[in-house]
Amino acid sequence: MNSKLLISPAPHIHHNNSTQKIMLDVVIALIPTILVSILFYGPSTLLIIAIAAVSALAFEWFIQKYVARTKVQIGDLSALVTGLLLALNLPPSSPWWLVLIGSFVAIAIAKLSFGGVGQNLFNPALVGRVFLLISFPVLMTDWSIPTSWFGGADLSSGATILSIVKEGVKEGVAVDQILSQHNFTFQELFFLRVGGSVGELSSLAILIGFIYLLIRKVIKPHITLSILGTVILLSALFWWIEPALYPHPLFVVFTGGIMLGSVFMATDYVTSPMGKGGMVLFGIGIGVITVLIRNFGVYPEGVSFAILIMNATVPLINKYVKPKKFGRR
Amino acid sequence: MKTFSIGGIHPNDNKLAANSPIEQFPLGESVSISLSQHLGAPAEPIVSKGERVKCGQLIAKASGFISANIHSSVSGVVKSIAPHPDIIGNMVPHITIDVDSRQEWIDGVIESNEILREIHLNPKEIIERIAEMGIVGLGGASFPTHIKLSPPPGKKAHFLIINGAECEPYITSDYRIMVEHPEEILIGAKIMMRALGVPKCIIGIEGNKRPAIEAIDGIASLKYPQIKVVPLKTRYPQGGEKQLIEALLGREVPSMALPIDVGVVVQNVATALSVYEAVQKNRPLIENFITVTGTSHSIQKNLKVRVGTKIDSIIEKLELPQEPLMKVISGGPMMGKAISRLEATTLKSTSALLFLTAKESKRGEESNCIRCSKCVEACPMGLEPYLLNKLARANRDEDLEENMVQDCIECGSCSYVCPANIPLLDTIRLSKSKILKLLRSRPKK
Numbered sequence: 001m002n003s004k005l006l007i008s009p010a011p012h013i014h015h016n017n018s019t020q021k022i023m024l025d026v027v028i029a030l031i032p033t034i035l036v037s038i039l040f041y042g043p044s045t046l047l048i049i050a051i052a053a054v055s056a057l058a059f060e061w062f063i064q065k066y067v068a069r070t071k072v073q074i075g076d077l078s079a080l081v082t083g084l085l086l087a088l089n090l091p092p093s094s095p096w097w098l099v100l101i102g103s104f105v106a107i108a109i110a111k112l113s114f115g116g117v118g119q120n121l122f123n124p125a126l127v128g129r130v131f132l133l134i135s136f137p138v139l140m141t142d143w144s145i146p147t148s149w150f151g152g153a154d155l156s157s158g159a160t161i162l163s164i165v166k167e168g169v170k171e172g173v174a175v176d177q178i179l180s181q182h183n184f185t186f187q188e189l190f191f192l193r194v195g196g197s198v199g200e201l202s203s204l205a206i207l208i209g210f211i212y213l214l215i216r217k218v219i220k221p222h223i224t225l226s227i228l229g230t231v232i233l234l235s236a237l238f239w240w241i242e243p244a245l246y247p248h249p250l251f252v253v254f255t256g257g258i259m260l261g262s263v264f265m266a267t268d269y270v271t272s273p274m275g276k277g278g279m280v281l282f283g284i285g286i287g288v289i290t291v292l293i294r295n296f297g298v299y300p301e302g303v304s305f306a307i308l309i310m311n312a313t314v315p316l317i318n319k320y321v322k323p324k325k326f327g328r329r
Numbered sequence: 330m331k332t333f334s335i336g337g338i339h340p341n342d343n344k345l346a347a348n349s350p351i352e353q354f355p356l357g358e359s360v361s362i363s364l365s366q367h368l369g370a371p372a373e374p375i376v377s378k379g380e381r382v383k384c385g386q387l388i389a390k391a392s393g394f395i396s397a398n399i400h401s402s403v404s405g406v407v408k409s410i411a412p413h414p415d416i417i418g419n420m421v422p423h424i425t426i427d428v429d430s431r432q433e434w435i436d437g438v439i440e441s442n443e444i445l446r447e448i449h450l451n452p453k454e455i456i457e458r459i460a461e462m463g464i465v466g467l468g469g470a471s472f473p474t475h476i477k478l479s480p481p482p483g484k485k486a487h488f489l490i491i492n493g494a495e496c497e498p499y500i501t502s503d504y505r506i507m508v509e510h511p512e513e514i515l516i517g518a519k520i521m522m523r524a525l526g527v528p529k530c531i532i533g534i535e536g537n538k539r540p541a542i543e544a545i546d547g548i549a550s551l552k553y554p555q556i557k558v559v560p561l562k563t564r565y566p567q568g569g570e571k572q573l574i575e576a577l578l579g580r581e582v583p584s585m586a587l588p589i590d591v592g593v594v595v596q597n598v599a600t601a602l603s604v605y606e607a608v609q610k611n612r613p614l615i616e617n618f619i620t621v622t623g624t625s626h627s628i629q630k631n632l633k634v635r636v637g638t639k640i641d642s643i644i645e646k647l648e649l650p651q652e653p654l655m656k657v658i659s660g661g662p663m664m665g666k667a668i669s670r671l672e673a674t675t676l677k678s679t680s681a682l683l684f685l686t687a688k689e690s691k692r693g694e695e696s697n698c699i700r701c702s703k704c705v706e707a708c709p710m711g712l713e714p715y716l717l718n719k720l721a722r723a724n725r726d727e728d729l730e731e732n733m734v735q736d737c738i739e740c741g742s743c744s745y746v747c748p749a750n751i752p753l754l755d756t757i758r759l760s761k762s763k764i765l766k767l768l769r770s771r772p773k774k
Contacts, residue, residue, distance in 0.1 A: 006656040007669050009755055011741030012683075012690045013340060013498070013662040017748040019699050076696065118697035118749075274702040274713065318716075325711035325733060326335055326571060327583040 019117070022269075023077035025218045029209035030084050030264065036205045037198045041092040042148035045198055049087040051099045056083025059107040068112065078117045082106050085125035085264055088199025089257065089304070090132070093144050098136060102128035122311045123271045126304050133304070143195055160195045162256045163300040165247055174244040179251075189254045196256060203259045210263040219267045222279035223286075227262040228253055230287025238295060246295060258290065261303035271311045278314075278321040285310045330536055332562035333572040336709035338742045340565055340663070342537055346501040346622045346629035351509055353633045354619075355646070356432075360403050360637030361413050361423040361674045362388070367471030369395030371422055380407045385435040385613050388424055391460070397473040398463035402615035402635035405429040414670040416640070416659050423674070426637075439610040444512055448520055448608070455524040455608055462607035463614050463677075468492055468568065468597035469664070471678040474604065477596065478524045480589045486525045487592035490577060491518050491601055493534040493541065494561060494568035497661025500681040502618035503598050505631040507534065507541035510602055514545065515553050517601030520608045522555065525594055530556045532598070533577050537563040565663060566740040570595045572709050584736050585768070599680075614677050619643075623684030626650050634675050640682065641671040649684065656690040658683040663741045693750035704743035704753055710736045714743035714753040721760035726767065734761045735768060 038046045060079040064072045074080075086102050106128030114120040133140045143160050161184060168178035192202050199206070213219045231253050238246035252258070257265075266272060266286055273282050286306045293302025364371040372389035376382055382401040389399040405428045413423035434440060450458060460475035480486055491514070495503040507514060518530050532549070534542045546558040561567055561576055571582045573595060580591040588595050596604075599618060606612040614636070621630040621643065628647050640659075644651070658665040660681055668682075704714035712733055720728045734757060743753040 003651045004654045005667070005669055005671070006654060006685075006687060006690060007667045008656075008690075008692060009667075009752075009758065010665060010739075011663045011745050011754065012656060012658055012665065012667065012685060013745065014691075014693065014750070015338075015340070015746050015748075017703075017746070018693065018750075019696060019748050022699070022701065022748055073696065078699070116697060118699045269699050269701045272700075274700060274705050274715065323705055323708075323711045323713065324335065325584075326575075326709065326736065327581040327586070328711075 019076040019078065022218055023081050025213065025216045026081050026264075027077065027084065029212045029218070030088070032205035032208045033088060033199050033202070033260070034084065036192070036202045037088070037092070040148065040192070040201055041198065042146055044146040045092050047096065048090060048092070048094055048099050048198060049084065051096055052087035052090075052103050053080055053083040055100055055103040056080065056086070056107050059104055060112065063108055063112050064116070070116070073117060076117060079107060079111075082111065082124045086128045088260060088264075089125060089129040089197050091140060091142055092146050092198050093142050094139065098132060098139055102132045105131045118270050120270055121314070122308055123265055123268050126265055126308055130304050130308060145195075160256065160300065161193070162196075162294070166300040169245055175247045176243070179247075186250060186254075189251065193255070197260070199260045200257055203254045206259045206263050213263075213267075220276065220279065222276050223267050223272055223283045224262045226280045226283025227258070227266060227287045227290075230284045231258055231291055234288060234291045238291070252291070252294065256294075256301040257303040261307055262286070265303070266307050266310075271314060273314055273317045273321065275318070275321055275323045277323070278317040281317055281321060282310050282314065285313065330560050330562040331576050332564050333567060333576040333709060335711045336707050336742060337564045337566065337572075338707050338745055339563070340498050340745065342563065343498045343622075343624060344501050344504065344537065345499065345624065346620050346631055347504055349501075349505075349629050349631050351505050351618060351631045351633050354635070354638065354643065356403060356428050356635065357638060357642050359405070359408065359425055359427045360635055361425040361639065362399060362402060362637035363413075363415060363421055363423050363674060363676055364389050364399065365415070365421040366397065366399065366677050367395070367465060367473070369393055372396060372399045374410050374422070374424055376407050376410075376424065378407055378409060381405070382407060382426060383433045383435045385438055385615060387613075391463075391473070395473060395476065397465050397471075397475075398461060398613070399424075400463055400613035400615050401426055402637050403428045404431050404433045414673055416666055416668040416670060416673040418669045423637075437611045439612070444516070445609040446516060448516070448523060450608060452524045452526060455520055458608050459524075459604060462612070464600065464603050464607050465614065465677050466597060467599035467603065467617065467678050467680065469660070469678065469680075471676070474596065474600055477594055478521060480525075480594070484589045485592060486527050486589060486594045487529070488578065488594070489518065489522050489525060489527050489530040490573060490593055490595045491530060491532040491598055492568055492570075492573055492595055493532050493538070493545070493598045494573060495538065496535060496563075496565045496567040497663055497665075497681075498565075499622050499683050500620050500661045501622070502620045502631055502680050504538050504541050506602055506618055507538070507598055508544050511541075511544040512548050512552075513605045514598050514601045515549055515556055516609065517603070517605035518556055518596075519553060520604050521594070521596060521601065527594075528555060531577050532556060532558045533561050533567075533573055534558065535561050535563045535567055565742065566709055566738065569709065569738050569740060571738065584733060617675070617677055617679060619675065619679055620681040620683075621647060621649075622681065624689065625652070625684065625686045634679075636677050637674045639672055639674050640668065643682065644671065652686060654687040656685040656687070658685065663745065664739065692752070695751055696749045698749055698751060701748060703746040703748065707742040707746045709740060709742065710738060712736060714757060715751075717757045717760070718751060718753045721756040726760075726764060729760050730764050730768070735764050737761050
């Protein structure tokens with residue numbers, strides 16, 4: 001026998017999976033949402049998405065190669081996912097330099113300064129977004145609609161329906177009245193609701209991505225469903241107590257970033273708990289904080305903050321919420 | 330279908346040799362029988378160089394508690410009693426016997442293939458016979474069967490479980506013996522039931538082995554009503570003792586405890602067959618069933634091989650294609666050992682020789698843990714492999730113990746699923762042995 005023998009401990013076979021394949025699946029799941037945004041918001045949105053994606057990869061490459069001098073890992077595509085998610089969380093009217101700053105904060109500060117993929121405590125794309133929201137509050141809440149592919153910005157108003165409701169309630173108008181004044185329907189909310197961040201156009205597109213991620217077993221449904229369930233239950237309670245002040249739970253769940261946040265942002269592996277029990281707890285926390293911010297905070301929207309706050313609790317959750325051990329039940 | 334409730338994976342089962350009937354592998358010129366067939370002290374040789382031995386003759390005696398008798402697998406002349414490499418290259422004492430042309434058996438062995446159903450021995454005699462015949466568990470660890478069949482004082486078995494799960498990919502030797510020798514396995518089970526004094530026996534077989542389920546169930550339901558065949562959902566590591574017991578009975582063996590602590594004794598189907606041979610036919614354990622397989626070549630065999638046959642002689646005889654770089658595994662791809670010395674010989678418990686190409690067995694380059702939690706989901710013991718790996722690399726012994734590294738069954742599911750190619754089991758295995766040593770060195774309360 002003249003063969004050279006390979007020696008290593010068991011197991012000798014490996015599942016055909018990799019970080020890159022997982023990230024690619026997330027990118028694929030984002031395609032419906034990205035397509036809808038580009039179709040309806042036009043070329044400037046395509047530019048935002050392209051700048052965010054390319055710059056995230058470029059920042060990671062540059063920093064790993066020349067600053068940190070570690071192995072360049074842009075091939076795992078995690079920076080691409082961060083870039084795309086950041087773009088989807090920005091207003092469609094964002095100028096290019098705003099996108100660049102957000103991308104830099106996300107990659108350089110929120111991700112690489114913690115040690116790169118898998119090491120960061122907070123969701124990088126959300127850190128980028130919240131950094132921009134606090135630093136450039138006017139630009140980040142400018143919801144004017146850019147010129148579409150077909151020319152002319154004729155798509156409804158600039159304000160998001162969430163901020164319209166929040167302002168209206170403050171002036172003492174009942175929620176129902178505000179919504180009917182703005183010809184609001186639940187159908188458009190689900191299929192296509194213009195106004196808000198790039199990725200918030202269509203709940204349906206986001207749900208298609210969610211189903212894809214579930215089928216490919218990239219994520220488990222626990223986080224997303226517990227966020228949505230908590231938001232619906234808690235806002236139903238408010239709505240039942242005082243319908244003039246608080247909107248219908250279905251309105252709450254399909255507006256703003258709740259769908260995008262619960263499907264794509266909160267399910268980020270790195271910044272969410274490891275066990276199913278922990279995931280449920282994490283989701284409930286995000287749901288509660290979101291509803292509280294929306295109903296009592298100064299911001300009309302609270303998903304980003306809710307997710308970041310709960311990101312901080314993940315190490316604690318992992319420490320105390322353990323999977324069931326064999327022989328211990 | 331039943332299955333265990335925590336973790337588990339679904340590797341491609343690749344049972345390529347499933348349809349190859351068992352063939353007798355021809356005798357070579359010599360055999361080298363290892364005196365270290367399992368954990369514990371090596372057996373003590375009772376023959377000397379130049380002595381003529383018959384097939385089935387006792388050549389080395391059990392020494393110490395975890396030890397089993399060893400018999401000559403051929404008739405011939407003892408050539409040497411000397412160190413010889415085992416599959417991982419350790420030099421261990423072997424008895425080498427030059428094969429003669431007579432092939433004489435020792436007296437008392439029944440050589441016919443007739444099925445003997447009547448059990449004449451009482452429980453004590455059965456256990457003595459099994460010990461005498463050197464029967465060991467053929468599911469992996471080669472634990473001497475007579476010890477397992479003699480529960481320590483104060484502990485009582487209520488169930489006998491026969492393990493026909495064969496959850497490792499590629500291996501089909503248990504499957505073939507279930508299809509070809511179903512009644513002998515059932516009689517072997519009955520013998521062990523009598524030895525243990527248990528009224529009930531369950532045979533667990535995975536659903537990807539329909540013909541085996543039908544073969545055994547067909548006979549059991551007619552002739553052996555105390556023995557029940559239960560099909561299991563195909564899932565790795567179903568054949569792990571703790572997983573199998575939980576799947577079949579819903580009982581969980583506690584940490585650091587044995588199946589007997591929940592009233593169960595588990596034996597493999599191949600062990601049941603050798604118990605039958607020992608008790609009914611007076612035949613010691615001198616040959617076993619080995620699957621020779623791999624995806625890169627067309628040779629798919631299930632062989633009946635004499636203990637002590639050189640592995641390279643099997644490769645040459647079958648004319649297996651030899652690649653410049655390959656991995657040869659003794660056992661399955663999940664828990665088997667990579668062979669480093671092909672002149673090593675088969676043991677009583679060798680169940681498969683699996684040939685993987687360099688590409689098939691390639692370990693990907695390790696990258697950062699992305700905390701996907703796939704390892705946590707896969708672990709059948711409910712452990713957190715990502716955490717154990719981190720604690721192991723930091724030598725945090727107390728935390729390792731608290732996080733139950735000692736419960737790891739080394740099934741490899743965590744390493745198998747890891748998308749970042751982190752060798753989780755490598756680090757966990759090392760720290761497990763360290764913690765186990767620590768635990769055993771502590772005075773018992």
